[in-house]
Every structure is written in structure tokens, then in C-alpha cells.
Amino acid sequence: MSENNEPKTITINLYGKRYRVPDNMTMLKALEYCGYAPTRGIGCRHGFCGACAMVYRIKGERQLHYCLGCETRVQDMMYISTISYFPLEKQSYKLDEIEPSANMIMHLYPEIYSCVSCNTCTATCTQGIDVMGYIHDAQRGDFKACAEKSFNCIMCNCCASRCPAGISHPEVAMLARRINGRYISPKSEHLENRVEEVKHGNLCEEVHALIEKSEAELRELYNNREIEK
Ligand code: SF4
Numbered sequence: 001m002s003e004n005n006e007p008k009t010i011t012i013n014l015y016g017k018r019y020r021v022p023d024n025m026t027m028l029k030a031l032e033y034c035g036y037a038p039t040r041g042i043g044c045r046h047g048f049c050g051a052c053a054m055v056y057r058i059k060g061e062r063q064l065h066y067c068l069g070c071e072t073r074v075q076d077m078m079y080i081s082t083i084s085y086f087p088l089e090k091q092s093y094k095l096d097e098i099e100p101s102a103n104m105i106m107h108l109y110p111e112i113y114s115c116v117s118c119n120t121c122t123a124t125c126t127q128g129i130d131v132m133g134y135i136h137d138a139q140r141g142d143f144k145a146c147a148e149k150s151f152n153c154i155m156c157n158c159c160a161s162r163c164p165a166g167i168s169h170p171e172v173a174m175l176a177r178r179i180n181g182r183y184i185s186p187k188s189e190h191l192e193n194r195v196e197e198v199k200h201g202n203l204c205e206e207v208h209a210l211i212e213k214s215e216a217e218l219r220e221l222y223n224n225r226e227i228e229k
């Protein structure tokens with residue numbers, strides 16, 4: 001930004017082409033400003049869906065940076081590429097039929113035992129998650145720890161794109177969270193009650209009342225909601 005708070009124009013390099021863009025934009029906005037209309041690699045625009053993974057390097061620096069394009073502001077001489085799709089290894093399984101043990105994960109995702117503890121996945125994570133830590137938990141069959149550490153994963157796949165062992169971290173973590181929910185966490189009485197209420201349509205009035213609210217009222221409600229301890 002300039003001294004009078006007007007955006008300055010900076011240079012970025014997108015897919016190998018040079019563009020001039022205002023410096024107050026996110027990388028995703030800049031992509032659109034430059035005339036691209038992505039149909040993949042874009043979703044919520046607010047850091048939740050994990051669709052907009054991007055990688056950049058500042059000219060003259062060696063380090064590669066991984067980030068969410070909808071949350072990261074452009075910088076002068078940024079060389080940008082998008083990761084709109086990354087091929088993960090995704091196994092299929094029936095949650096009700098698998099045995100929640102280290103043997104099972106060894107069978108489904110044997111590559112996790114090739115981890116060389118380089119910590120690149122943790123250093124790359126856009127959400128600051130201890131990714132290497134949760135992979136080590138999964139190796140030991142500690143699904144609770146893996147589920148808890150990976151809870152904020154938004155499946156942007158940045159970690160997997162850099163792993164020398166070819167591990168699909170978000171899929172391993174998803175399996176651990178499913179196992180934790182299905183076999184390990186205590187049953188949540190209030191959730192079961194809520195599901196019953198949904199089944200019987202008891203919540204229709206509340207839902208209609210929410211639909212009528214303005215965005216500001218919804219934000220207020222969300223920010224002041226009761227959070228289970
Ligand atoms: S990037 Fe791969 S090999 Fe390196 S610590 Fe993470 S899981 Fe292990």
C-alpha cells in the first residue's frame with residue numbers, strides 16, 4: 001500500500017507470464033484480475049475448503065512457499081503456480097468392517113512406514129499442523145492422537161505434494177478421524193438427540209428463522225455461540 005493507503009501496482013508472474021496487479025489483492029483475486037476464470041482450484045474463498053492451494057517463490061529467493069490463494073496477499077516479484085489438483089493415494093474401505101489397529105493401516109497405507117522424518121510436511125502445512133507427528137501416530141496405530149492432531153486439516157494436499165515417501169497425509173488423517181469417531185470417542189448424547197430432532201423435523205422452525213436473518217445477525221450468532229467444552 002502507498003502512504004495514502006491507495007494500492008500500489010506490483011509485478012507478479014503467473015504461470016510464467018508477467019502481470020501488473022494492485023498489491024491489496026489475494027493471490028486468488030489477482031488470478032481473476034489477470035483474466036483467468038478458474039473452474040477448479042477455487043471454492044469457499046475464505047480458507048475453509050482447501051481448494052485453492054498455491055505455490056510461489058519470490059524472485060531471487062530459493063525458498064518455495066505453499067499457501068492458500070484465497071488468504072495470501074500478492075507480493076512484488078512473486079512467481080506463482082496453482083495446485084488445483086494433486087493425485088493422492090486413496091484407499092477404499094468399509095468403516096464398519098475394518099479392525100482399528102496398526103495392522104489395518106499397515107495394510108491400507110504401507111507407505112507411511114517409509115517416512116524419513118524430514119519434517120517437510122509439517123513445514124509445508126498451510127494450517128500449521130504437526131503433520132509428521134500425526135503420521136507417526138498413525139504408524140503406531142494411535143488413531144486418537146492422529147485424529148486430534150489432524151483435526152484442522154482442510155485437505156489442501158500441500159503436504160502430500162512435497163513428501164519424498166509419497167504419503168497421502170490427508171487421506172491417512174481422514175481414516176484416523178473416521179476410526180476415532182466410529183470406535184474410540186465416547187458417544188455424544190447431545191448429537192444423538194440432535195439427529196433425532198432432525199429426523200422428526202423439530203428443527204424446521206429454527207432453520208426458517210435462521211434463513212430470515214441478515215449476514216450480520218448470523219455472524220453475531222456464530223461468534224457468540226455456545227461451544228462445548
Ligand atoms: S514429508 Fe513425508 S517423509 Fe518427510 S516427515 Fe513428512 S511424512 Fe515423513
Ligand code: SF4
Nearest residue numbers: 125153154156157159
Ligand atoms: S495436513 Fe496437509 S492437507 Fe491438511 S491442511 Fe496441512 S498441508 Fe493441507
Ligand code: FES
Nearest residue numbers: 043044045050070
Ligand atoms: S477457496 Fe476455499 S480455502 Fe481458498
